[in-house]
Amino acid sequence: MSTLSTKADDIARVLEDEIVGGAIVPGTVLRQEQLSERFDVSRTPVREALRRLAALGLVTFEPNRGVRVRSISPAELREAHLVRAELEALATEVATPRMTAADLVALDEAERRFSELTLELRDQARRSEARDSSLFVEWMQANYAFHDVIYAAAAMPLVERLAKSARRTFIGDRVWSARVELDELYAKNDLQHRAIREAIAAGSAAGARLLAREHVLSSGRLIEMVIESVGGGGRDPGWGS
Amino acid sequence: MSTLSTKADDIARVLEDEIVGGAIVPGTVLRQEQLSERFDVSRTPVREALRRLAALGLVTFEPNRGVRVRSISPAELREAHLVRAELEALATEVATPRMTAADLVALDEAERRFSELTLELRDQARRSEARDSSLFVEWMQANYAFHDVIYAAAAMPLVERLAKSARRTFIGDRVWSARVELDELYAKNDLQHRAIREAIAAGSAAGARLLAREHVLSSGRLIEMVIESVGGGGRDPGWGS
DNA sequence: CGGTCTCCTTTGGGATCCAAAATATGTATT
DNA sequence: AATACATATTTTGGATCCCAAAGGAGACCG
Numbered sequence: 001m002s003t004l005s006t007k008a009d010d011i012a013r014v015l016e017d018e019i020v021g022g023a024i025v026p027g028t029v030l031r032q033e034q035l036s037e038r039f040d041v042s043r044t045p046v047r048e049a050l051r052r053l054a055a056l057g058l059v060t061f062e063p064n065r066g067v068r069v070r071s072i073s074p075a076e077l078r079e080a081h082l083v084r085a086e087l088e089a090l091a092t093e094v095a096t097p098r099m100t101a102a103d104l105v106a107l108d109e110a111e112r113r114f115s116e117l118t119l120e121l122r123d124q125a126r127r128s129e130a131r132d133s134s135l136f137v138e139w140m141q142a143n144y145a146f147h148d149v150i151y152a153a154a155a156m157p158l159v160e161r162l163a164k165s166a167r168r169t170f171i172g173d174r175v176w177s178a179r180v181e182l183d184e185l186y187a188k189n190d191l192q193h194r195a196i197r198e199a200i201a202a203g204s205a206a207g208a209r210l211l212a213r214e215h216v217l218s219s220g221r222l223i224e225m226v227i228e229s230v231g232g233g234g235r236d237p238g239w240g241s
Numbered sequence: 242m243s244t245l246s247t248k249a250d251d252i253a254r255v256l257e258d259e260i261v262g263g264a265i266v267p268g269t270v271l272r273q274e275q276l277s278e279r280f281d282v283s284r285t286p287v288r289e290a291l292r293r294l295a296a297l298g299l300v301t302f303e304p305n306r307g308v309r310v311r312s313i314s315p316a317e318l319r320e321a322h323l324v325r326a327e328l329e330a331l332a333t334e335v336a337t338p339r340m341t342a343a344d345l346v347a348l349d350e351a352e353r354r355f356s357e358l359t360l361e362l363r364d365q366a367r368r369s370e371a372r373d374s375s376l377f378v379e380w381m382q383a384n385y386a387f388h389d390v391i392y393a394a395a396a397m398p399l400v401e402r403l404a405k406s407a408r409r410t411f412i413g414d415r416v417w418s419a420r421v422e423l424d425e426l427y428a429k430n431d432l433q434h435r436a437i438r439e440a441i442a443a444g445s446a447a448g449a450r451l452l453a454r455e456h457v458l459s460s461g462r463l464i465e466m467v468i469e470s471v472g473g474g475g476r477d478p479g480w481g482s
Numbered sequence: 483c484g485g486t487c488t489c490c491t492t493t494g495g496g497a498t499c500c501a502a503a504a505t506a507t508g509t510a511t512t
Numbered sequence: 513a514a515t516a517c518a519t520a521t522t523t524t525g526g527a528t529c530c531c532a533a534a535g536g537a538g539a540c541c542g
């Protein structure tokens with residue numbers, strides 16, 4: 001039976017998740033030895049895994065110094081959203097004439113779930129309650145789920161890979177503030193999903209395309225505001241441990 | 242003084258060039274030992290380099306079997322061009338209001354060189370002479386040079402990286418046929434460059450955007466035809482040597 | 483001709499070892 | 513006290529040797 005995955009692959013995937021999920025803060029220096037200890041392997045597969053992360057742009061090698069988790073600047077975040085907007089526009093356009101009835105149902109379900117969570121989120125914001133970051137994470141995931149239905153219908157693996165890699169330029173939990181000013185933006189997001197859904201159902205590829213583009217751009221602005229309102233986050237921790 | 246690069250990095254870069262340049266045909270199996278022999282290093286940095294290529298999608302790891310250079314299907318080629326079209330459209334739109342006088346001059350020079358080579362290429366095609374593949378390669382490079390001026394002005398590193406990675410989904414030399422049917426397509430390419438140039442000079446970001454998009458799409462079709470007319474190329478060499 | 487059982491090659495990975503590079507630490511000097 | 517210098521420590525990049533297991537190539541057999 002084939003092994004189907006190597007340790008280097010496994011380690012890379014775990015670290016990838018932790019980095020994009022925000023469990024490892026940008027700027028952190030990854031020590032080879034402590035990773036090999038943690039995963040109970042030798043340094044060899046660890047280094048291979050780190051090479052992969054480096055090629056993915058999640059991490060940078062500084063020769064003879066180590067590997068550190070990259071932090072994304074506001075400019076990079078903006079650019080990533082511009083890219084994602086174009087790619088999602090393309091995927092949506094292509095997906096529209098390919099959507100089956102089953103796809104539409106899946107889209108509806110994703111939309112409904114997203115709608116629910118949006119309501120909860122607005123509610124929580126209005127009551128100024130304890131900010132439950134897990135709710136925000138769920139909301140983001142529901143958002144992604146909606147878009148994933150479209151990706152699946154488009155059947156464009158390259159676009160999907162690039163767009164997902166561009167959208168993971170995000171910070172994860174702990175970056176969510178329930179400020180009321182953002183309230184209407186959350187709602188807007190939901191309305192945009194519905195508009196996209198209707199354009200697709202109506203078979204308007206061009207319309208869906210434009211809506212998808214605008215949607216990603218505006219949700220990019222939302223995320224920028226959220227991050228800004230929370231403060232850029234961790235600065236350069238230097239080279240210590 | 243810092244080393245500035247590791248052996249793994251060097252090896253990865255060399256192999257990358259050879260793969261995208263077509264010196265290593267898709268389907269080839271890369272043996273770790275012969276690579277380590279060739280670069281006069283141990284297997285360790287070789288494997289790290291291969292991991293990087295794998296993350297870049299140039300190569301696939303098949304556990305316990307080896308690493309093989311990926312070959313791109315016609316479908317992938319199409320998709321890559323769709324992606325590149327969107328990204329170049331974006332870059333061109335952003336670049337337009339940022340173009341300085343010096344940038345415009347550089348664009349002109351690139352255009353002139355491209356124009357010359359296009360003439361030579363058509364000439365050669367008409368005379369049905371010995372097909373000089375190096376001329377075709379030069380032509381492609383001049384083409385890229387034109388677009389690179391625009392990328393530089395756009396100052397969008399992510400877009401540039403992705404688009405260049407999408408455009409390198411190409412086969413290199415030896416895939417050029419001087420069929421007369423393609424003659425007008427080469428000319429069309431040149432005219433499109435001029436149109437883009439003029440739109441940028443006129444400050445029309447929206448116009449330049451549309452032109453750039455169409456241009457990439459149509460040059461994608463051209464490349465598809467060239468490849469088709471030559472025959473898909475090497476098929477699966479199996480796992481031998 | 484299809485199926486099984488060796489033998490060989492290659493991979494994935496571990497263990498050690500070493501030189502060079504960075505960093506940290508301590509000491510001397512002004 | 514602040515700076516410059518010398519030394520010690522840590523960590524990386526890499527080599528080398530090693531080994532188990534996977535896959536492929538016959539050889540062998542029904």
